[in-house]
Amino acid sequence: MARPASPSRPLYLGPRIKRLRRELGLTQQAMAEDMAVSPSYIALIERNQRPLTADMLLRLARTYRLDMADLAAEDRDDHARRLTEALRDPLFAEIDLPALEVADVATSFPGMTEALLRLHGAYVRANQALAEGRESEGSTPVADAAGEARRFLSARGHWFATLDAKAEALAGEIQAAGGAEPWLRQSGVRVRAMPASVMMGALARYDRHNEQLLLDECLGPQRRSWQVALHLAYTALRTEIATVVRGESFASATAAQLVRRALAEFAAAALLMPYDRFARAAEAQGYDLDALAGLFAVEWQNVALRLASLRKPGHEGVPFFLVEIDAAGNVVRRIDGAGFPFPAQGGGCPLWTLHRIVARPGETLVQDLELPHGATFVSIARSLGPEGRALALVCAAEHGPRLAAIRSRPASPPPTPIGVACRLCQRAECTARAHPPLGREILPDDYRRAGVPFVFSES
Numbered sequence: 001m002a003r004p005a006s007p008s009r010p011l012y013l014g015p016r017i018k019r020l021r022r023e024l025g026l027t028q029q030a031m032a033e034d035m036a037v038s039p040s041y042i043a044l045i046e047r048n049q050r051p052l053t054a055d056m057l058l059r060l061a062r063t064y065r066l067d068m069a070d071l072a073a074e075d076r077d078d079h080a081r082r083l084t085e086a087l088r089d090p091l092f093a094e095i096d097l098p099a100l101e102v103a104d105v106a107t108s109f110p111g112m113t114e115a116l117l118r119l120h121g122a123y124v125r126a127n128q129a130l131a132e133g134r135e136s137e138g139s140t141p142v143a144d145a146a147g148e149a150r151r152f153l154s155a156r157g158h159w160f161a162t163l164d165a166k167a168e169a170l171a172g173e174i175q176a177a178g179g180a181e182p183w184l185r186q187s188g189v190r191v192r193a194m195p196a197s198v199m200m201g202a203l204a205r206y207d208r209h210n211e212q213l214l215l216d217e218c219l220g221p222q223r224r225s226w227q228v229a230l231h232l233a234y235t236a237l238r239t240e241i242a243t244v245v246r247g248e249s250f251a252s253a254t255a256a257q258l259v260r261r262a263l264a265e266f267a268a269a270a271l272l273m274p275y276d277r278f279a280r281a282a283e284a285q286g287y288d289l290d291a292l293a294g295l296f297a298v299e300w301q302n303v304a305l306r307l308a309s310l311r312k313p314g315h316e317g318v319p320f321f322l323v324e325i326d327a328a329g330n331v332v333r334r335i336d337g338a339g340f341p342f343p344a345q346g347g348g349c350p351l352w353t354l355h356r357i358v359a360r361p362g363e364t365l366v367q368d369l370e371l372p373h374g375a376t377f378v379s380i381a382r383s384l385g386p387e388g389r390a391l392a393l394v395c396a397a398e399h400g401p402r403l404a405a406i407r408s409r410p411a412s413p414p415p416t417p418i419g420v421a422c423r424l425c426q427r428a429e430c431t432a433r434a435h436p437p438l439g440r441e442i443l444p445d446d447y448r449r450a451g452v453p454f455v456f457s458e459s
Contacts, residue, residue, distance in 0.1 A: 011051050011052045011053075011057070012048045012051055012052070012107075012108075012110065013045075013052050014045055014046045014047055014048035014049075014110065014111065015046075015048075015110050015111050015114060017042075017045055017046055017052070017060075018046040020060075020064070020066075021042075021046075024064060024205075024207075024208065025199075025200060025202055025205040025207075025214075027200075028042045028043055028046075034063050034064075034209050035056065035059055035060070035063065036059075037056075048108075048109075048110065048111070063209050064208050064209055065208050079106040079110060079113045079114070079117075080102060080103045080106035080107070082117055083102050083105065083106050083113055083116065083117065084099070084102050086116070086117060086120040087102065089120065089124075091123075145251075145252050145254035145255040145258060146255075146258060148250060148251055148252070148255040149250075149255045149258035149259045149262065150334060150336070152248060152250075152255075152259055153259065153262055153335070154335075154336045157311045158266070158308065158309050158311055158335050158336075158337070159309065159311035159312065159313075160244060160263065160266060161312070162240055162243075163237065163240045163241065163244065163263065163266065163267055163270070164266075164267075164270050164275055164312070166237055166240050166267075167233075167237060167267045167270035167271050167274075168270060168274045168275055168276075170232070170236055170237070170271060171270070171271050171272075171274045172274075174232075174271070180225065180228045180229065180232060180271075181228060184213065184228070184231075184232075188211050189211050189212060189213055190210075190211065190212040190213070191212070191213045191215065191228065192212055192213070192214055192215070193214075193215050193216070193217040193219075193224075194214045194215065194216070194217060195217055196216060196217075196218065198214070199214065199216050202214075202216070203215070203216050203219065203223070203227055204216070204227040204228075204230070204231060206231060206234075206235075213228065213231050215227055215228075221297070222293075222297060222298055222299045222302075223299065225272065225297060225298065226268060226272070226298065226299065226302060229267075229268035229269075229271045229272050230264055230265070230268045232267075232268070232271055233263075233264040233265075233267035233268045233271065234264055237264075237267045240267075241260060241263045241264060241267065244259075244263055245259055245260050245263070265305060266305075266309055269302060269305050269306040269309065270306075272296060272297075272298050272302065273292075273296050273298065273302075273303070273306045275310075275312055275315070276315070278292075278296065278306060278310075279310055279312075279315060279317055281295055281296075282307060282310065282317055282318075283317070283402070285404065286402065286403055286404025286405075286407060287307060287317075287318055287402065287403050287404065287405075288404040288405070289303045289304060289307070289364075289380070289382075289393075290364075291404075292307075300382060300384075300391075301324070301384055301391055304320075304322055304391055304393050305322070305335075307320055307322075307393060308320045308321070308322035308335040308337060308393065309335070318395050318399045318402055318403070319337045319338045319339075319395060319396070319399070320335075320337055320338055320393045320394065320395050321335065321336060321337045321338040321339075321340040321342070321393070321394040321395070322334065322335040322337070322391070322392070322393055322394075323335075323342065323354070323391070323392055323394075324384075324389055324390070324391040324392075325354065325355070325358070325389065325390055325391075326358075326388060326389050327358050327359070327388045327389070329355060332389060333391075338377065338394055338395045338396050339375070339396060340377055340394045340396075341371070341420045342420065348418075348420065348421060349418035349419050349420070349421070349422075349425070349432070350432045350434075351416055351417070351418045351430075351432050352367070352369065352379065352381075352392075352416075352418050353365040353367045353379065353381050354379065354381040354390055354392040355390075357381050357382065357383045357390050358383055358388065358389065358390040359383070360383050361383045361385045361386070362383065362385065363382065363383055364380065364381070364382045364405075365379075365380075365381045365382070366378065366379070366380055366381075366405045366406070366409070367379045367381065367416055368397065368412065368413060368414070368415035368416065369394070369415055369416055369418050370415035370416065370417050370418070371418065371419070371420070372417075372419055372420075372425055372426060372427060375396070376396075376397035376415050377394050377395065377396055377397055378394065378395055378396075378397055378399070378400045378403065378405075378406060379392050379393070379394045380392065380393045380394075380403075380405055397415075417430075422434050422435040422436075422437065423435050423436075423437055423438050424437065424438065425437055426440070428452070428454075428455075428456050429452055430452065431451065431452055431453070433452065433453045433454060434453070436454050436456070440456045441456065442454045442455060442456055443455045443456065
């Protein structure tokens, strides 16, 4: 439990107030108007040149509906402790660093303290990465927040029964109210379209002070409904999401936030595409993503996300693997499934059309794939347009007859032989190879150069 601020010590919370203002999407001018003070006073508080008075603390809590204990909790003791631990690093062994000086820095210069802690954290992680590269098995792996979040979601099959059930119940209330925006109005929240100059780069922003959800006026109806659904997930379903996140100990706050974001997207998809109705429609439409997008008034990628989470026991849909990449092949999103292997780093085989379709906005490519061990899959890949990204849904070939995209083809082309990654693929004749596979020696090309990147010895 947070200790209240000591009345004998001034309360300096500049970095925290600045972070709060940015989270709320407010300028210093807007926060000053809400607090009935001058913008210069807000600036002084954020720079720790003015303490936060008790009256100001109360006004902040009331205006933005914040938990007083969270807002008033002091970072100084924690900062001093963390700074002391960091300064025990052998790197600083020969420097005289009295405890009082460390405490003074943490108290008087919280921004500088945070900068030092971040810099030291980056130094430690870089050293860990170097150690991992030099040492054999048994070295401590570098923390991977995205990987940790993905493993957490994968271990649960990307299925959260309580959250899905709550979302479906809420979807019923929303339908009875005439839609999400009328339901929000009944709850006292207005939805307003605002120009980009007001949104400051955000697609959506919740103004807690005035109880209004602000949306970029350039959003189309499908993107607008998705942003409203995300808002409902983060507010009306906050308790259910928090329960899932609290049930796990994550190595970093970033991993917890990534899981929370994934759960909010899961809940938003469940709100717009309630499970039973969507699952029946998916089967009836042959998992035609365009048809389903039209039926539920959502975007193609929203349908793909929902299809990849049809894991309700006893009512499962086609098991899909989902991956979204950017133009450089970096993995933006991944939902494991279908038994489809995928490299931990990078975007996989360049012969997969997923990597070619990024530059072909609006197109959808269906491709049969065959992995080196003989397993075959069906890939449905599509460019996501101006974002410069592409998304693919992949399922085992045995489920192909259930897909309209497969049934509508006049003939089945031979599958494209692909590998998980060059270093794990033993196909010697591949012209797209970037690296030799592990365990194979390449022949010298002093006298003979082949049409493939590498020629391998037989041994």
